[in-house]
Amino acid sequence: MKFLPGIACTALCAAVLSAAAAGNPDSPPAEATALRQFLGTGGYLTWARESRSHRSAGPHPVTVRTYLNPELKASLAAGNQQHPVGAAAVKELFGEDGKLSGWAAAIKTEHRSRVGKGWYWYEVTSTEPGARPVAAANGVPLCANCHAPGNDFVLSPFPLR
Numbered sequence: 001m002k003f004l005p006g007i008a009c010t011a012l013c014a015a016v017l018s019a020a021a022a023g024n025p026d027s028p029p030a031e032a033t034a035l036r037q038f039l040g041t042g043g044y045l046t047w048a049r050e051s052r053s054h055r056s057a058g059p060h061p062v063t064v065r066t067y068l069n070p071e072l073k074a075s076l077a078a079g080n081q082q083h084p085v086g087a088a089a090v091k092e093l094f095g096e097d098g099k100l101s102g103w104a105a106a107i108k109t110e111h112r113s114r115v116g117k118g119w120y121w122y123e124v125t126s127t128e129p130g131a132r133p134v135a136a137a138n139g140v141p142l143c144a145n146c147h148a149p150g151n152d153f154v155l156s157p158f159p160l161r
């Protein structure tokens with residue numbers, strides 16, 4: 001599936017996304033509203049995860065904990081340099097008080113990564129249901145540029161610590 005940034009998800013596209021999500025509950029929807037719902041209801045909590053939250057080596061405040069869906073975990077374990085469509089990572093963001101303060105997510109939507117355009121990038125720095133995400137599109141340059149040195153844009157050390 002291919003979604004271009006800036007193009008609103010139509011009713012048809014939303015139907016396709018929810019059908020895709022229904023078919024594979026471990027592959028989160030690459031659309032802001034549906035993804036926010038997936039995150040808020042803890043859809044990723046069964047995934048492989050880091051043993052504890054830790055200070056971010058990047059700009060993600062303040063401590064973070066990364067989760068990998070089964071597709072991404074298997075692909076990293078196989079040593080792939082290109083992850084399959086549907087591979088996804090979620091990172092919980094925690095504030096100074098140790099409370100959950102938002103999420104960052106990356107979802108592979110195209111076979112080829114094309115300088116990060118084959119990944120859907122999402123980040124919201126609040127857990128309020130109506131909060132506006134700071135990123136919610138394929139190929140967001142801010143995210144993709146810093147993630148470029150990773151293993152097909154994945155920066156967390158694998159196996160997860």
Ligand code: HEC
Nearest residue numbers: 056057058089104105106121122123135143146154155156
């Ligand atoms: C300046 C560098 C930098 C920028 C910009 C950045 N990240 Fe990250 N990101 C990291 C690092 C480093 C990690 C590894 C975990 C950690 O230390 O936080 C990471 C981890 C992640 C993860 C967990 C999967 C992985 O790759 O390890 C996700 C998901 C993620 N970032 C999403 C985003 C999104 C979405 C954006 C844009 C809004 C973004 N990141 C911008 C540096 C960055």
